[in-house]
Amino acid sequence: MSLTLYLHPLAAFCHKVLIAFYENDLDFRSETVDLLDPGSAASHLARWPVGKIPVLHDAVRDRVVPETSIIIEYVQQHYPGPSPMLPREPEARLDARLWERFFDLYVSEPMQKIVTDRLRPEGGNDPVGVSHARNTLDTAYAMIDGQLAGREWATGNAFTIADCAAAPCLFFCSIVHPFSVDQNNLRAYLERLLARPAVKRTLAEARPFFSMFPYREAMPERFASGAAFV
Template sequence: MPLTLYYHPLSSFCHKVLIALYEHGIEFEKRIIDLSSATDRAELEALWPIGKFPVIRDHDRQRNVPESSVIIEYLDQLYAGLHQLIPDDWDTALQVRLWDRLFDHYVQEPLQQIVADRLYATHGDLTKQRATLLTAYGMLERQLHARTWVASPDFSLADCSAAPALFYAITLVPFPHDCRHLSEYFERLTQRPSIQRVIDEAKPWFSFYPFAEAIPERFR
């Protein structure tokens, strides 16, 4: 196969890329990387010295592509089907990239800090991280008024980012009761076939997630 995805099936950033691959119907090979294995870690660092997944190896072009948003843009340009995840219209594309950044920096980052605190039993003060998630929820609630998808009339890169970010975030800080539009949006996301597939593939790994008990029963 022309593409190999170096990833881990529990990683939210890897889920983001998997959603895009499934949306486009792209054939690819999976290579699970166990960061606790020196051999696996060395294999990943040979592709991307930072040592973080996901990374795509494009064998035909002899190119390694790291970072989830960059990977999706790469796929959009070279492997997309009829529907692109980054729109041609500049203003809409700018909004898509903006909300993609919001999910990565203001949902993913605080949730990963909260998860790391439990994983390593550091017992830090996580008030700021939880407040950031609530702020992001409020912004999303306002953005999603009268919208199906978060940044574009069609499903986009921003929605690829939203699904795994929100999936894990709600296990830490549930949506407030007054975030009806956000809750409905999350339901639309989890009913989309590409996202259902990613969740189903991750199920055998959920027991390793430090907040596994908080994953809604219907997803386990």
């Protein structure tokens, strides 16, 4: 097996790549990175000094591939499967890239700001930053709800890299900053994502680590119990 994905099972950006891999039945192995463990951290920093996860290593090409978007595109180029995550048609590809970046920058990042603020030591919280993050999510939710009108997936009828990005961040966002009651398109979209086998598999694998999630007490029982991922 030539491909190894270095990840943490609870990390939303790692979920994004796993979903793309599972959609295409990719043959790979995963290895958990524990940045709190000196040995694991040192090994990962030697691999990718920025220290971010996920990172892919391709033993056949002796290449380290960082960054979620690049990992997914690299695999599609060199190990193509039955379900391309990047459309072949240029305009459709641009739309998929746009909404993938939208979910990463305006949903995942503010969500992570809210979550990590709970991990700060007493007196070190950033209420202004958290308030800004919540405002960003409100704007993003409204835009996504409008984008989804008449669409099954983020950019149309095909499941793409944009949906891989959307699934994990909207899952966690629905817990830390719930959608408005009138955002029906957004709510229905999340349910469609959660019904996708690749998404179910990813979240089922993450479930043993849910106790580490700082908003664990706000997690709906169907997520905590794993009933939503069966």
